[in-house]
Amino acid sequence: MSRYLLIESRDPFDSRDCDWLYETAKGLSKVGNEVTVFFVQNGVLPSRKGSRYENYLHQLSLYNVKLLADSLSLSERAISDRHLVAEVSISNMDQLVDLLMDDQLKPIWH
Amino acid sequence: MSGKILTLAIMDGPYESTCSTTAFRIIDAALRKGHSVKVFAYEGAVSLTMKAQKEHPNPAHGTSAEDEHHVLTKRWVEGLYELAKKHHVDLDWVNCGLCVDERGAGDWVVGPTRGGPADFLTMVENSTNTLVIPSKRNS
Amino acid sequence: MAKILSIVETAYRATLEEQDDTIVWLNTMFKKLNADISLLFRSNAVNYVIQGQNASGLSIGGMVQQNPPQIGRDIADLLAMGVPIYVVEADLRERGIKREEMMPGVQTMGVEEFYHRLADFDHIWHW
Numbered sequence: 001m002s003r004y005l006l007i008e009s010r011d012p013f014d015s016r017d018c019d020w021l022y023e024t025a026k027g028l029s030k031v032g033n034e035v036t037v038f039f040v041q042n043g044v045l046p047s048r049k050g051s052r053y054e055n056y057l058h059q060l061s062l063y064n065v066k067l068l069a070d071s072l073s074l075s076e077r078a079i080s081d082r083h084l085v086a087e088v089s090i091s092n093m094d095q096l097v098d099l100l101m102d103d104q105l106k107p108i109w110h
Numbered sequence: 111m112s113g114k115i116l117t118l119a120i121m122d123g124p125y126e127s128t129c130s131t132t133a134f135r136i137i138d139a140a141l142r143k144g145h146s147v148k149v150f151a152y153e154g155a156v157s158l159t160m161k162a163q164k165e166h167p168n169p170a171h172g173t174s175a176e177d178e179h180h181v182l183t184k185r186w187v188e189g190l191y192e193l194a195k196k197h198h199v200d201l202d203w204v205n206c207g208l209c210v211d212e213r214g215a216g217d218w219v220v221g222p223t224r225g226g227p228a229d230f231l232t233m234v235e236n237s238t239n240t241l242v243i244p245s246k247r248n249s
Numbered sequence: 250m251a252k253i254l255s256i257v258e259t260a261y262r263a264t265l266e267e268q269d270d271t272i273v274w275l276n277t278m279f280k281k282l283n284a285d286i287s288l289l290f291r292s293n294a295v296n297y298v299i300q301g302q303n304a305s306g307l308s309i310g311g312m313v314q315q316n317p318p319q320i321g322r323d324i325a326d327l328l329a330m331g332v333p334i335y336v337v338e339a340d341l342r343e344r345g346i347k348r349e350e351m352m353p354g355v356q357t358m359g360v361e362e363f364y365h366r367l368a369d370f371d372h373i374w375h376w
Contacts (some may be wrong), residue, residue, distance in 0.1 A: 002368045009129060010246070017258070017292060027364040041128045072135075093139035100136075101114050101145060103238045106367070108256075108375045119374075153263065153271060212266060227278035234372065235251070242374040244272075247262060 003034045003105040007096075008043035010110060012053050018046075021110045022056050029063040038096055039088070040070040047088045048079050061087035068095065111198050112144045117237040119230060121245035123154030124183040129243050130158065134186050136241070137201070141193045146200040148233040151222070153245060156205040158183040159218035184219045191221040204229045250285045251371040258375065260293040264304065264318040270297070272376040273323050280330050287333040287370070289358065295340045297324055298355045321352065328354040337363065 006025050012018035021037070029035045037060065039047060046053035047069050057067060068091035069084070081090065100107055120133045133149075140147050151158060165180040167173060187203065194201035204225035210216050216224075234240045255276050267274045279286045290297055302321045307314040328334055338357040341348075348357070358366065367373060 004367070007241075009132065020292070023360070024364070027360065028367065031364045033368075040132055070132075093135045094143065097116070097136060097139045097143055097145065100116055100140075100239050100241060101112070101143075105239065106370075106373050107239065107241045108373050109241060109243050110375060152275070153266070208267075227275055228282050231279060231282055231284055240372055240374075242376065244259070244376040245262070246259060 001032050001034060002028075003102065004028050004036070005099050005105050005107040006035065006037045007107060007109045008037055008039050009041040011042040011045040012056070013045060014042065017110070018043075022060060024108075025060055025065045026063045029065050035064075036066040036068060036099065038068045038070070038091065038099070040073050040096075042073075044069045044073045044077060044079060047074070047085050048077075048083050049085055051085075054085050057085050057087050070096070114238040115146045115148060115200075115236060116140045117148040117150070117230075117233040117240040119150045119152060119240070119242045119244075120155040120158075121151075121153045121243065123157045124160075124163070126154075127245070127247075129246070130155065130183065133243050134183075134190070137190055138193065141190060141197055141199055141201065144197055144199055145238075147190075147194070147202075148237060149201070149203040150206070150225075150230040150233060151203065151209075152206045152230075153209050154213075156209045156215045157213060159187050159203065159205060159222045160184060160215050161217045161219055187221060188219050202233070204233070250283075252369060253279070253284055253286045253372045253374065254289060254367070254370040255279075255286060256289045256291060256373065256375045257294040257297070258292045260296055264320070265314075268316050269318045269323050270320055273297070273320065273327070276332075277323065277327060277330075280327065280332050287335070288327065289335045289337070289363075291337040291340050293344075295336045295344065295346065297321075298334065298336050298352050299346055299350045300352055301350075324352060324355070328352070 008021050025035050067088045069088050071090050071092045122130045137147050163182045163184045165175040167175050168178050203222040207224040263271045297320050304317040334355045335358040338359050
């Protein structure tokens with residue numbers, strides 16, 4: 001088993017390639033890896049309740065993918081705790097650095 | 111001081127991509143947490159350290175340069191070097207020399223050094239982990 | 250030696266900078282420095298492995314670009330240096346690229362294989 005951190009800076013409203021990240025997260029998890037997705041920048045936009053991609057995030061969580069979103073990116077876009085899709089937890093740069101400082105974790109920026 | 115080292119490769123220039131801001135935030139958090147950081151600035155990212163950057167007034171806001179507290183990326187780089195010193199950790203910032211030459215970006219603030227792909231590989235080899243933050247502007 | 254997989258997504262960006270693709274250039278340098286590097290082209294970058302790319306003919310203000318990028322040649326050079334080069338099969342298919350249009354020596358990779366193969370690498374850099 002490997003540990004992967006997928007950092008999503010793009011959003012599916014603008015970039016069709018976000019599908020790749022979502023599918024990769026699911027695929028890596030399905031074959032037995034531990035996967036975290038960290039949403040940052042416009043990557044947090046699908047995390048708003050009622051977004052067209054809310055179900056995608058729900059699907060990811062069903063595959064045991066841990067979902068984190070950067071607090072500054074959220075607040076910059078007026079996405080507060082009450083607006084947030086239930087499966088997504090608010091995170092920050094400190095937690096991102098903690099994850100990155102695990103030498104067994106493989107980070108992939110998208 | 112954790113003894114851990116994070117290497118970042120960054121590619122975007124000042125202001126035009128939030129990826130640069132996120133990279134700065136990651137470096138800041140890592141240094142504050144007592145980790146050393148190595149940065150390989152490639153392509154437009156070599157302009158982040160340029161000494162010639164300067165504040166200006168903002169006519170849309172009707173504000174002076176002083177009111178604006180304009181963020182200059184060179185000041186962030188200087189601030190990160192200070193932060194590293196305060197936390198007794200190292201910040202090594204290497205600007206890709208060929209990228210610098212092509213952009214005329216060779217006059218930079220105190221701290222960064224000139225290097226190339228070999229330096230990046232050495233950074234990777236000596237780090238706890240490496241994160242590449244690529245430029246994603248479409249062609 | 251650490252095993253590195255460079256995944257190249259972005260294509261035909263910044264090709265003026267070094268008269269090539271800046272990421273292909275960087276990875277060529279890594280190989281020349283003896284790094285254990287493999288390349289995987291995905292998304293639009295799968296177009297880099299097809300034969301017949303021709304970027305000549307650029308002329309601005311009367312200045313003709315005499316040394317245009319030759320990405321096909323650069324990929325062939327990487328293969329000759331022993332760099333394993335993969336392309337994502339589904340991305341080729343989506344773009345109507347047939348296997349026979351690919352340069353010899355480039356290997357295709359299915360999505361399921363991709364999920365398994367990532368474990369083989371110490372570093373995964375997505376460019």
